[in-house]
Amino acid sequence: MKRFRLGVIINPLAGLGGSVGLKGSDGVAEQAIAKGATPRAQQRMQQALDVILPFAHQIDIITASGDMGGKLCRQMGFTTQDVYISAVSSGANSTSALDTQQAVKCLFGHHLDLLLFAGGDGTARDIYAVVDDSFPVLGVPAGVKIHSGVYGITPHASGVVVSMLLQGELVSLMSADVMDIDEVAFRLGIVKAKQFGEMTVPAAPRYIQAVKMGGKEVDELVLADIAADVIESMEDELYIMGSGSTVAAVMEDLDLDNTLLGIDVIQHKSVIAKDVTAQQLLALTADKTKFSSVKLVITLIGGQGHILGRGNQQLSPELIRQIEKDNILILATKTKLKALEGRPLIVDSGDPELDKALTGYYKIVTGYHDYVMYQVANPDLVEN
Template identity: 90%
Template sequence: MKRFRLGIIINPLAGLGGSVALKGSDGVAVEAIAKGAIPKAQMRMQQALNVILPFMKQIDIITASGDMGGSLCRQMGFSTQEVYSAVETTSTETTTAIDTQHAVKCLLDHQLDLLLFAGGDGTARDIYAVVDDSFPVLGVPAGVKIHSGVYGITPHASGLVVSMLLKGELVSLMSADIMDIDEIAFRQGIVKAKRFGEMTVPAAPRYIQAVKMGGKEVDELVLADIAADVIESMDDELYIMGSGSTVAAVMEDLGLDNTLLGVDVIHHKSVIAKDVTAQQLLALIADKKMYPRAKLVITLIGGQGHILGRGNQQLSPELIRQLEKDDILILATKTKLKALEGRPLIVDSGDPELDKALTGYYKIVTGYHDYVMYQVANPDLVEN
């Protein structure tokens, strides 16, 4: 029986800037590490590969050396062939977009059945520059900004798609958009998204994320109603205000400066910390004498349904575990919820056990004293 030839590429820099509020990793990896960022792309790929461990005997992995794939795959016990070596790839400060592209070119010379990569939109663009739409790929979400449609909704979901192929299930192929934004503008609160092309991915809509719907909400009256409801309920708690235009409407109604694409913290309706990092948030809520209770205000990404793990990695699993379910306020217009066409909201915190714990029905604020119950239920966590 022919063994499945799986290409693996990991961008060691992916996601470094998220937890330290740098809005991305392009060009700021050294700064992110200096701020205390911990590389997580290896862990994200490991979560995907854990799903296919039962099929280990029928898989040959073709990859690059060191942190770009080889070290992890060998450590997990897979039959591994390294066909590209970047200079000092064990250091997350050395690999570049050129390394990704050169590695992909080498991998494609080895008759792969699928290329699985961990990264963000920048990584997807680098791979697209080599493979175009001529070869099936699948992304493991590990970046800060993930607008492209080539990724699984979570790392576990990406692994499930590969397992479907290994089981011999009939999986069609579909084209998915490659999207990316200008990170310099993004750090200034401006979203400039651009479509760069398409790549071919396994057609498993249950597990593959949609392309993010961009743009500020046009229904200002609804946003004002949502803001009024949240503000009316505010008391002595510490409020962690997530990113996005719906949360920004609350800040605007309070007359407060807002970091549209970051996380701010308010207390007694005043900003006490702007554009905070994950560690800064943990330090704030650790002061139980000053802030005995904290609440998190978040919204969903239009078209995708993610409420955690896309553009708000500052909201770490360590933070979320310290909150009660009732402390998580989810805001959304009914238009955004209807656009999901019944698909659940998704959490991709980086901690699969926490993601499971967060499933269930939540009260979504959709207007002034107007709420709907909506499910958080990652499809990839449901056993077939």
């Protein structure tokens, strides 16, 4: 039987800026590391490859050396061939976009069946610059911002799609948008998304994420009603206010300065910390004598349904474990929920066990004293 030739590329810098509030990793890797960020792309790719590990006997992995893929794949027991020596392996401080592009060019000459890559929108752009729409690819989400439609909804879901191919299931191909935003503007709270082209991905809509819906919520009255409901219930707790325009409406009604694309903390209806990092959040929530409990206020990404793991990596698994499930407040307009067409909300914290614990039905605040019950899923249950 012909062995499946799987190309694997990891952007080792992907997602570095998320936990430290930098809203991205492009051009700020050293700054992120100085702030205490730790790489997560290896872990994300491992979660995807774990799904196909039972099929290792029928897979040949073609990859780049070291942290760009070879080291992880070899450690996991896959038959691995390194066809590109990364800059880090050659003595450089870090890899670059040029490394990604050069690696893909090298992999292309080895008759791949699929290219699996871990990164964010910048990585997708780098790969598109070489691949265009001529070859099937699939992304493992590891970046801070994931607007492109070439990624699985979670790392586990990306692995499931590859396993479908390995088991001979009929998986068609479809075109998906490669999107990216201006990170400099993004750090100033301005979202400027642009389509750069399309790549070909396995057509498994249940597992492949939709392109993020952009634009400001037009129904201001609904947002005001949601805000009124949240504010009415506020007591002496510590409130961690997530990113996004729906949560921003609560801050606006409180007349508080808001970090649209970051995380703020309020107590007694006053801001006590702005645009915080993951470590700052853990420090703020450590002293239980200063508050009765901690509540997390979050919303979903329109079109995708993610509530954790997209643009809010400051909300670390360690923090979420401290917050009881009942203290997670999810805000959403019914328009956004209907746009999901029945697909569940997604948690992708980076910790599969935590994601599994967070599954279930949640009361979603959709207006003033108006709620709906909606399912939250996790990578291990997506395929059920």
